Amino acid sequence: MDIAIIGASGYTGGELMRLLLNHSSAEVVTATSRKLDGTPVASVHPHLRGLTDLTFRNIGAGDIDADFVFLAVPHTAAMKVAGTLVERGIRTVDLSADYRLAKDVYEKTYGVPHEAYFKAPYGLPELHRDEVRGASFVANPGCFPTGATLAAAPLAKYAHTIIYDSKTGVSGAGNAPSATTHYGNVGDNFSAYKWTNHRHLAEMKQEVARLGSDARCYFTPHLLPVNRGILTTAHILLREPMEQEEVEALYRKFYEGEFFIRNQRPTLAAVRGTNFCDVAVESEGDRVVAVSAIDNLVKGASGQAIQNMNLMCGFAEDDGLRSAGMLP
Ligand SMILES: NC(=O)C1=CN([C@@H]2O[C@H](COP(=O)(O)OP(=O)(O)OC[C@H]3O[C@@H](n4cnc5c(N)ncnc54)[C@H](OP(=O)(O)O)[C@@H]3O)[C@@H](O)[C@H]2O)C=CC1
Numbered sequence: 576m577d578i579a580i581i582g583a584s585g586y587t588g589g590e591l592m593r594l595l596l597n598h599s600s601a602e603v604v605t606a607t608s609r610k611l612d613g614t615p616v617a618s619v620h621p622h623l624r625g626l627t628d629l630t631f632r633n634i635g636a637g638d639i640d641a642d643f644v645f646l647a648v649p650h651t652a653a654m655k656v657a658g659t660l661v662e663r664g665i666r667t668v669d670l671s672a673d674y675r676l677a678k679d680v681y682e683k684t685y686g687v688p689h690e691a692y693f694k695a696p697y698g699l700p701e702l703h704r705d706e707v708r709g710a711s712f713v714a715n716p717g718c719f720p721t722g723a724t725l726a727a728a729p730l731a732k733y734a735h736t737i738i739y740d741s742k743t744g745v746s747g748a749g750n751a752p753s754a755t756t757h758y759g760n761v762g763d764n765f766s767a768y769k770w771t772n773h774r775h776l777a778e779m780k781q782e783v784a785r786l787g788s789d790a791r792c793y794f795t796p797h798l799l800p801v802n803r804g805i806l807t808t809a810h811i812l813l814r815e816p817m818e819q820e821e822v823e824a825l826y827r828k829f830y831e832g833e834f835f836i837r838n839q840r841p842t843l844a845a846v847r848g849t850n851f852c853d854v855a856v857e858s859e860g861d862r863v864v865a866v867s868a869i870d871n872l873v874k875g876a877s878g879q880a881i882q883n884m885n886l887m888c889g890f891a892e893d894d895g896l897r898s899a900g901m902l903p
């Protein structure tokens with residue numbers, strides 16, 4: 576199957592190409608960039624040199640010749656081309672935020688009008704597999720909501736309050752230089768940002784509601800001096816206390832058969848470069864602490880996008896995604 580990546584010069588575009596090298600049925604044939612037309616892909620993704628001969632092309636969605644597209648451009652840019660891809664019948668996973676939320680929630684959260692709204696399944700396969708399977712356009716979740724929601728999902732309907740406290744690596748901000756991610760400001764440092772109003776809170780609330788819960792949700796992200804990974808500590812305040820064994824049994828049952836969810840003490844190192852989400856829980860009665868770890872560029876973006884593609888196209892769900900992490 577021929578794949579095109581729109582926005583292939585960015586971090587998630589590079590990660591899609593890296594992961595798809597190991598896919599049995601999908602091959603990237605087009606990698607677009609507005610600025611790098613004619614330049615070898617390996618010039619901005621040097622880790623792919625010798626593994627791909629592709630050069631970037633500056634072409635629009637109307638000129639793409641592929642069976643499947645990944646949209647790896649910023650929000651508001653994705654909505655400008657999504658309609659063309661749908662009209663042309665090209666199956667698509669959008670990695671941006673443009674189709675993750677209801678229209679009114681999107682417009683309020685992102686502060687822009689949605690120019691081309693339609694409903695799309697929310698591509699968190701562990702929660703919405705049946706909607707993703709067979710869909711022609713899927714909205715890939717945000718990186719923080721992926722780790723946070725997977726940490727809390729089994730207990731959401733027993734909670735009155737969920738507080739997500741996340742620590743992320745800098746690649747979550749994309750590859751464009753900024754003062755926030757400048758080495759001198761991030762290296763040997765640690766800080767919170769958007770303490771109460773990060774745009775991903777809307778996705779977290781949406782998913783908790785879809786799990787049949789009216790729990791209040793709060794979220795504070797922190798920036799770690801690492802390149803990849805998100806560790807989320809979810810403080811789940813329960814309506815009725817639960818013992819450790821009961822909580823563990825609930826998580827075991829909820830994630831039974833889920834290859835990408837592993838039950839072990841979450842660390843960033845163990846999931847780095849992989850599509851795994853490691854989750855563990857500890858109860859102190861009326862508060863359960865659930866911790867998750869993901870790689871923001873893999874389970875938080877490109878790996879989950881490929882997992883969704885696999886479901887949409889009837890491939891094995893783990894095709895291209897069985898690689899182990901790297902330790903130490
Ligand atoms: N980084 C992460 O951890 C995650 C990212 N995402 C989402 O995935 C998408 C891609 O993210 P990421 O790869 O990190 O971003 P990057 O900034 O690294 O790359 C995005 C690429 O899109 C192209 N681009 C930028 N602006 C526009 C525009 N207005 N129109 C068309 N193309 C544009 C640029 O390529 P060029 O200038 O060469 O055309 C750029 O290299 C974003 O929507 C992001 O929010 C989602 C989850 C996690």
Ligand SMILES: CC(=O)N[C@@H](CCC(=O)OP(=O)(O)O)C(=O)O
Nearest residue numbers: 671672717718743744745747748
């Ligand atoms: C470190 C850092 O800046 N992280 C980004 C993660 C956002 C992201 O990638 O999510 P979307 O897919 O919704 O754009 C942030 O906090 O905004």
